[in-house]
Amino acid sequence: ETAVQIYRNMVRLRFLDDKINEMIAGGIGITQHSTRGQEATTVAACAALEPKDYVMPYHRGWGWAIGKGMDPKILLAELIGKKTGCCAGKGGVHIADWNLRIMGRPGVQAAHVPIAAGVGLSVKFRKTRDVVLCFFGDGASNEGNVHEGMNLASVWKVPVIFICENNLYALFTPNVETTSVRDIADRAKGYGIPGVIVDGNDALAVYETVREAVQRARSGQGPTFIESKTYRMHGHTAMDRFHLGGYRPKEEVEEWERKDPVMRLRTRLLETKAASDGDLREIETRAKEEIEAAEKFAKESPYPTKEELFRDTYAE
Numbered sequence: 001e002t003a004v005q006i007y008r009n010m011v012r013l014r015f016l017d018d019k020i021n022e023m024i025a026g027g028i029g030i031t032q033h034s035t036r037g038q039e040a041t042t043v044a045a046c047a048a049l050e051p052k053d054y055v056m057p058y059h060r061g062w063g064w065a066i067g068k069g070m071d072p073k074i075l076l077a078e079l080i081g082k083k084t085g086c087c088a089g090k091g092g093v094h095i096a097d098w099n100l101r102i103m104g105r106p107g108v109q110a111a112h113v114p115i116a117a118g119v120g121l122s123v124k125f126r127k128t129r130d131v132v133l134c135f136f137g138d139g140a141s142n143e144g145n146v147h148e149g150m151n152l153a154s155v156w157k158v159p160v161i162f163i164c165e166n167n168l169y170a171l172f173t174p175n176v177e178t179t180s181v182r183d184i185a186d187r188a189k190g191y192g193i194p195g196v197i198v199d200g201n202d203a204l205a206v207y208e209t210v211r212e213a214v215q216r217a218r219s220g221q222g223p224t225f226i227e228s229k230t231y232r233m234h235g236h237t238a239m240d241r242f243h244l245g246g247y248r249p250k251e252e253v254e255e256w257e258r259k260d261p262v263m264r265l266r267t268r269l270l271e272t273k274a275a276s277d278g279d280l281r282e283i284e285t286r287a288k289e290e291i292e293a294a295e296k297f298a299k300e301s302p303y304p305t306k307e308e309l310f311r312d313t314y315a316e
Contacts, residue, residue: 013062039203045133045135056134057105064135076294080299088308089303131214150223157223165200172247184227
């Protein structure tokens with residue numbers, strides 16, 4: 001059941017990504033950072049959480065929102081600045097939802113990592129069972145904020161799981177040109193915490209790896225650093241047309257396309273008889289209908305008025 005639910009959310013996320021690209025092509029303004037190719041890491045990681053657990057996201061897509069249970073209608077409305085969105089249209093790609101424990105992110109790259117350590121410290125003070133999942137990319141792994149946050153989390157022994165989505169590129173730059181180690185997870189040794197590498201395109205492997213780290217964190221053993229090796233099939237943003245010629249070798253792209261995480265999980269479900277082809281086709285059809293309805297809802301929703309400009313901006 002868990003594997004089928006992970007597949008359901010990955011398909012919803014894939015169709016949402018396609019819809020966002022379609023809307024951009026139609027002239028609708030969305031700050032787009034495609035999740036295509038990286039669905040397994042975000043969705044499967046969130047599947048290992050309980051409802052009250054926290055997520056610290058970054059700019060790469062909307063997988064955490066879908067994985068944590070956000071209605072695509074609310075998500076898409078937020079992305080195009082409508083008042084029916086999860087942040088009343090004021091957050092855009094900086095998605096946050098307190099009810100889902102999605103903590104949002106600052107506009108500064110990697111600035112959310114020390115905040116994750118702080119959320120973990122809050123959990124420790126309150127003596128609850130909650131854990132924090134903190135996501136960031138391979139480019140951010142070289143930022144000082146990441147090292148400060150991970151060091152604090154280790155010193156305080158707080159329940160934070162750091163997940164580095166290594167998609168091999170920091171925007172246009174290959175990480176081999178900017179990163180001193182082949183496996184970023186090796187850096188965990190410097191903080192005295194476990195460093196684990198997982199195939200980020202294998203949803204079930206991600207789920208099991210994160211579940212083990214979550215159990216470790218809940219039992220008071222502190223943080224874990226997980227490096228998820230994956231690949232973004234589209235460019236960094238809608239303006240990044242790498243497929244028209246540029247910084248990625250054609251052979252590399254084709255190799256990773258054969259590792260498509262959605263198709264890999266679909267094949268696995270069929271091989272293990274966890275679901276039939278008919279079951280999966282029904283999931284896919286319903287997901288497509290749901291995203292079509294989300295587009296209609298988002299487009300028909302009103303924008304915030306100027307009177308609402310400062311609402312929810314300042315504490316009372």
